[in-house]
Amino acid sequence: MRLAEIIESAVGREAPLEFTAYDGSRAGDRNAPVRIDLRSPLALSHLASAPGELGLARAYVTGTMDIHGDMYTALASMATSTVTEQVPAKVFAQVALRLGMSRLWWPVPRPATEARVHGRRHSKRRDQEAIAHHYDVSNRFYEWVLGPSMAYTCAVYPSDDASLEEAQWTKHDLVARKLGLKEGMRLLDVGCGWGGMVMHAAKHYGVRALGVTLSRKQAEWAQKKIAESGLSDLAEVRHLDYRDVAEGGFDAVSSIGLTEHIGAAALPSYVRSLHDKLRPGGRLLNHCITRPDNLHGTRVKGFFDRYVFPDGELLGPGHIISAIHDNGFEVRHEENLREHYAKTLTGWCKNLDDHWAEAVEEVGEERARVWRLYMAGSRLGFEINNIQLHQVLAVRLDGTNSHMPLRPEW
Structure with a gap:
């Protein structure tokens, strides 16, 4: 299974979205108003190191994953998506097999825009x-x-x-x-x-x-x-x-x-x-x-x-x-x-x-x-x-x- 198909299976095949990936793969609805593009292996590293909403956000914020089209339409299409909650074990295994576990877990720094607050909470x-x-x-x-x-x-x-x-x-x-x-x-x-x-x-x-x-x-x-x-x-x-x-x-x-x-x-x-x-x-x-x-x-x-x-x-x-x-x-x-x-x-x-x-x-x-x-x-x-x-x-x-x-x- 190629990368675009793996991500499609994680999001759900019924979602009105198109998926493309850096390996040249394509999946989903080619006439969809929104396309999700995996631009780098780092996107998968973000998803693997922080499965769910946070990993998805890090991939998008850093530009290693892109969303072409209206953001609201994309999120509404993924509202019931498993990828926004937890990467399914089967999908994770497919990604690991496809890339090799060492590359999947390649450590990536937290984006500069993440908050870093110190001291006692609400001081x-x-x-x-x-x-x-x-x-x-x-x-x-x-x-x-x-x-x-x-x-x-x-x-x-x-x-x-x-x-x-x-x-x-x-x-x-x-x-x-x-x-x-x-x-x-x-x-x-x-x-x-x-x-x-x-x-x-x-x-x-x-x-x-x-x-x-x-x-x-x-x-x-x-x-x-x-x-x-x-x-x-x-x-x-x-x-x-x-x-x-x-x-x-x-x-x-x-x-x-x-x-x-x-x-x-x-x-x-x-x-x-x-x-x-x-x-x-x-x-x-x-x-x-x-x-x-x-x-x-x-x-x-x-x-x-x-x-x-x-x-x-x-x-x-x-x-x-x-x-x-x-x-x-x-x-x-x-x-x-x-x-x-x-x-x-x-x-x-x-x-x-x-x-x-x-x-x-x-x-x-x-x-x-x-x-x-x-x-x-x-x-x-x-x-x-x-x-x-x-x-x-x-x-x-x-x-x-x-x-x-x-x-x-x-």
């Missing part, structure tokens, strides 16, 4: 390293991928044909309305990214807004944008750990895409710290990616841990709601926006494809390939309900008074 130092790995890539690169909003979280689509920019504006405005923002209030936005929520609250609601982020490049970009927008009297973004914010008495706290970086062990203290930043009657809006239930492990592993979000953890929605309830808050509203995140990622994938040559020049081909793979994979994950996006609105009670409307106003 301030290690969290800083983990955030820098993903967010301190290049502001220009993110401008191409995210578009003018520079919002790197799930958008909210007011209609099926709304643009990505409309949907990001709608997301920020939904958060503002859930928090009941009014002129003169004070907002703390933890994990604020490039300051989109901070600037929205200041510009459209007259709120004094403070954002904090562990990414130095994000903070620098946001402060420049705030000044250019004439919002410096109301808005500020600091390069700062949320645990080190000295101020208190805020009217509202938004956390949009931070909880994924906190970890299950630290979740109660995280919630209590946000509770302590609020005045009585103040509201918290927590927006984050979750597991679809509370039955799976929380730690993100494999490709996503090594390349995308080091030390990331995804909790079940019930776990998060219970932690918020049990640490000083009363939960008042919750909703799942997973379909909206799939649409958001579709927009980001298109943006990356449209700017592929510039992105490769800016951050290097390995890193651009990481983003292409992870965003398409995430889109698929939301579509098939492997992951979800939940917004939870809670209030720090004023005695027994929630100061909430009888029915939602948003």
